[in-house]
Amino acid sequence: MSPHLDLWHPAGALMVPALIALAIIIYMKYFYVDFEHIKGLPEVPNGSLVSGHLYKLGNDHASTAQKWAQTHAWPVYQIRLGNRRAIILNSFDAAREFIVSRQTATCDRPRLYTFHGVVSKTSASTIGMNPWDERTKKQRRVVGSYTTAPAVKKLQPMLDKETCHVISGLYEDSKKGNEEIMPHIYLKRLALNIMLMFCYNRRFVNIDDPLLLNILSDANTISSFRSTNSNAQDYIPYLRWFNDGKRTAMATEVRSRRDKWLAQLLETADDSVKDGSGKPCVAQGLLVDSEDEKLTKHDIRTILGGLMSGGFETVFATAIIGTGFLSSPEGQAIQARAYDDLMSNYSSIEEAFSQVVLEEKSSYIVAFVRETLRYYPVHHLLPPRQTYQEFEYNGARIPKGVLVYMNAQSINHDKSKYGPDADEFRPERWLEEKETAVPPPYHFSFGAGARMCTAVNFSNKILYATFSRLILSFKMTASKTMPPSTHYVNYNRDTTAAGAIPRDFKVLFTPREPEVLESCIRKSQ
Numbered sequence: 001m002s003p004h005l006d007l008w009h010p011a012g013a014l015m016v017p018a019l020i021a022l023a024i025i026i027y028m029k030y031f032y033v034d035f036e037h038i039k040g041l042p043e044v045p046n047g048s049l050v051s052g053h054l055y056k057l058g059n060d061h062a063s064t065a066q067k068w069a070q071t072h073a074w075p076v077y078q079i080r081l082g083n084r085r086a087i088i089l090n091s092f093d094a095a096r097e098f099i100v101s102r103q104t105a106t107c108d109r110p111r112l113y114t115f116h117g118v119v120s121k122t123s124a125s126t127i128g129m130n131p132w133d134e135r136t137k138k139q140r141r142v143v144g145s146y147t148t149a150p151a152v153k154k155l156q157p158m159l160d161k162e163t164c165h166v167i168s169g170l171y172e173d174s175k176k177g178n179e180e181i182m183p184h185i186y187l188k189r190l191a192l193n194i195m196l197m198f199c200y201n202r203r204f205v206n207i208d209d210p211l212l213l214n215i216l217s218d219a220n221t222i223s224s225f226r227s228t229n230s231n232a233q234d235y236i237p238y239l240r241w242f243n244d245g246k247r248t249a250m251a252t253e254v255r256s257r258r259d260k261w262l263a264q265l266l267e268t269a270d271d272s273v274k275d276g277s278g279k280p281c282v283a284q285g286l287l288v289d290s291e292d293e294k295l296t297k298h299d300i301r302t303i304l305g306g307l308m309s310g311g312f313e314t315v316f317a318t319a320i321i322g323t324g325f326l327s328s329p330e331g332q333a334i335q336a337r338a339y340d341d342l343m344s345n346y347s348s349i350e351e352a353f354s355q356v357v358l359e360e361k362s363s364y365i366v367a368f369v370r371e372t373l374r375y376y377p378v379h380h381l382l383p384p385r386q387t388y389q390e391f392e393y394n395g396a397r398i399p400k401g402v403l404v405y406m407n408a409q410s411i412n413h414d415k416s417k418y419g420p421d422a423d424e425f426r427p428e429r430w431l432e433e434k435e436t437a438v439p440p441p442y443h444f445s446f447g448a449g450a451r452m453c454t455a456v457n458f459s460n461k462i463l464y465a466t467f468s469r470l471i472l473s474f475k476m477t478a479s480k481t482m483p484p485s486t487h488y489v490n491y492n493r494d495t496t497a498a499g500a501i502p503r504d505f506k507v508l509f510t511p512r513e514p515e516v517l518e519s520c521i522r523k524s525q
Helices: 010-031 061-072 092-101 113-119 134-146 149-153 156-173 184-200 210-224 246-275 282-293 297-310 313-327 331-343 349-355 363-375 456-473 514-524
Strands: 076-081 084-089 391-393 396-398 403-406 474-478 507-511
Touching: 061 076, 061 084, 084 092, 092 403, 113 246, 134 282, 134 297, 149 456, 156 184, 156 456, 156 507, 156 514, 184 210, 184 246, 184 282, 184 297, 184 313, 184 456, 210 246, 246 282, 246 297, 282 297, 313 331, 313 363, 313 456, 313 474, 313 507, 331 349, 331 363, 331 456, 331 474, 349 456, 349 514, 363 456, 456 474, 456 514
Parallel strands: 084 403
Antiparallel strands: 076 084, 391 396, 474 507
16 A cells, blocks of 8 residues: 555545545634734734744733824734734723714623633623623613612612721721721722622621622622633634643632522522512612513622623722822822812811711812722723724724624823823812813723723712722821822732732821711711
């Protein structure tokens, strides 16, 4: 028999289609890209044949993408993430054109292998991450009804209770201002308690409660599965079969834990509805009104899971780094001006302490909240959009189904929009006439357009009340041995994560007037 394969022989003839099929499989799994080069949009050079630019983005995708934009002077460009072509938006105007002006065309979300296929396999995904369809529209409409101005006003007693709990905890645990203390867990508990009370009428009292720590840990892990940095298997399909499987195993494990505590919380709310003992909360409202709204159990789990997974991340991360900045040497003048502005609107600390959860009279605190959100976006690279319709941008045809990333770190520090001092933290910019010309959404930390966070007003109100009460209660001074990092990139302890978590630091919370503070706490409690 000849050592060469005889293609005319039956066995050889069978090998031909097999080799073709194998070649197709290898091409699809290793080299396939969903869209060819988009003409009219510049592309970052030197992408790998298999991974594209995924690994070239390094450990800090937002900073690398920002550097590429600055190096090439490209506010918009395209890259390859494995087998997905992606468009990166790096300027305010480009993001506003794509996400606000073209919001109908950019309202979709991609289905990601790890987050949707593994983490959310046995439970609901989240509204914010779901693809755009009639179910998602209905879910957003329902959530919107719970976050209207009248609805948020009803949450004022809860906001009063939780912000006072933070002040009381910092005061007592710092030995009435005599010891430096880390504020992180107090502000995390604040944000989590507000969402738990909002969703399930449940709260944590102790900062070392095991379930509190477990939920915070699980939420942080789940957030990591939305990161472009840590989930190469989302973009390079063969890694789903040939890598060591640690990420998939971790996703499966955290999914199991998350499913248990979400089910436990919902079951408790359901029981309270049945026996009539429950107090008003989103879970109760959804369970009672599910027939009227035609909500399925899947809808209810998605709404509640979305609020719990993403509803408190922005609040606690912003509250922590905002507190850190206020305590820094640069923050001392801001503290003083904020305190003076608050007291110019009220007759006493007691009145101000009581009223800041009801109203937002201090324009300087409003400006401080907005500047903190601009300067320190929690999601430096926002979760991806996916185009829902084809459209034209500056002569380039943007196809339906392509990924679109907003680089909030770059957008929020765009000097063409915020001025040459865009890399400086300066709340005053929002009180000056030239800066008030920055159009909505003012910054992109909450996203924008049709998929903008539904709880923007609620989150701003929480942050306003929290910062106001901290400033009214304490003079905050950074620890000399463990000070905060206040640079808008370096403050983040893990640049590979989807959401920023401020590095550890300590603050000395010196009460401004101890007797007055104790009186405020007693009245609020």
